Amino acid sequence: MNSPTLTGIRARSLAVGYDSAEGPVISGLDVDVAVGELTLLFGASGSGKTTLLSAFAGLLRPIEGDLVAWGDDLSNLKGSALLAYRRSVGIVFQSFHLIASLNAWENVALPLRLAGWKPAAARVRAIEALESLAMGAHRDHRPGRLSGGQRQRVAIARALASTPRLVLADEPTAHLDAVSAADTVSLLRSLVTSARAVVVATHDPRFAVADGRVVDLGLRLDGAVQPNP
Ligand SMILES: Nc1ncnc2c1ncn2[C@@H]1O[C@H](COP(=O)(O)OP(=O)(O)OP(=O)(O)O)[C@@H](O)[C@H]1O
Ligand SMILES: [Mg+2]
Secondary structure, eight states: OOOTTOOEEEEEEEEEOSOGGGOOSEEEEEEEEETTOEEEEEOOTTSSHHHHHHHHTTSSOOSEEEEEETTEETTTOOHHHHHHHHHTEEEEOTTOOOOTTSOHHHHHHHHHHHTTOOHHHHHHHHHHHHHHTTOGGGTTOOGGGSOHHHHHHHHHHHHHTTOOSEEEEESTTTTSOHHHHHHHHHHHHHTOBTTBEEEEEOOOGGGGGSSSEEEEOSOOBTTBOOOOO
16 A cells, blocks of 8 residues: 555654644544545644644654655655655645735746746746636736735635645635635635645635545544544
């Protein structure tokens, strides 16, 4: 099972956290994230949703246990391999994290430029990503001229521009009105493909109607968290 062809994430007896004196935030977690599926992380504030997403993103190294993603052992990945792994992940944030002085396509193109894309190719790809999310008409608009829902669409386009195999979204509807939130829910659900996994940390019950895997971090019994099958 532990083959380099694993398409998704497998966590076994996973512990993640920050300060060893405080103990891990999450421990004893067994969970699979599979391509073609939407995985939802539920749980009260402070239960560790953002922490787990950070580990999945390759930003926080596990304290204990196994965390393997697409064949990469995230407990030991270093240097250029770790950077390449991080670049294979698209992240969507609650508060969009767009740069106010850049317009929509420039925001989407920025991570591509940082990854070494040439300016013209990055612009073309950014505009394609915006058009795929029906945001082509807003490509020259700065975030200040966009609604919350439109800003989140730009942020999702930015996450998708590098065609990631894993999309992580951290409370993507928390700052949106009901209509924009519903739009973001269906958009994120539509990103699940046979080549891509999507993980959403959320309090939003609208995501729960989706067929998918639910990891409930809310029940912290003896520090152990078990996913629902
Ligand atoms: N950078 C950090 N350094 C130290 N402790 C942290 C850090 N980030 C989070 N924590 C702690 O880890 C625990 C889990 O936090 P986390 O942000 O993962 O929860 P969450 O489920 O995402 O909560 P919310 O629903 O409020 O976003 C909390 O006790 C928090 O104080
Ligand atoms: Mg959080």
